[in-house]
Amino acid sequence: MEKNNILQIFSKNMKRLRQNARITQEELSFRSGLHKNYISDAERGKRNISLKAIEKLARGLEINLTEFFMENN
């Protein structure tokens, strides 16, 4: 069976981590400097985002990079 693809893994973790931090997409947008629509798309697995954007999101959420890529949540 095909494993979950990276967009699914990343987007699911991103949404969960933001909700755990109890912040809105708008607040994450403010903290990361990324557009609110970009945040929304990323959480729906609609963006093939790059390393630099991933770093901005990790800083905005105050998490370690690895947390975005955990496969068993």
Added chain:
Amino acid sequence: MEKNNILQIFSKNMKRLRQNARITQEELSFRSGLHKNYISDAERGKRNISLKAIEKLARGLEINLTEFFMENN
């Protein structure tokens, strides 16, 4: 002090993981379907690569995604 940036973390891990797998950049290029120059650039932190490319590299190296993002190696 500023933490290492994500390009440094990723590129250092990528090179180490490829060397651990005992394969050349050319072999990883073949396995991942990414151009050899792209592999070389990524290992030197010169590419702001995207999620889909990261997935191809992880499959080529037969590793978990999180291994690219470990910060203490």
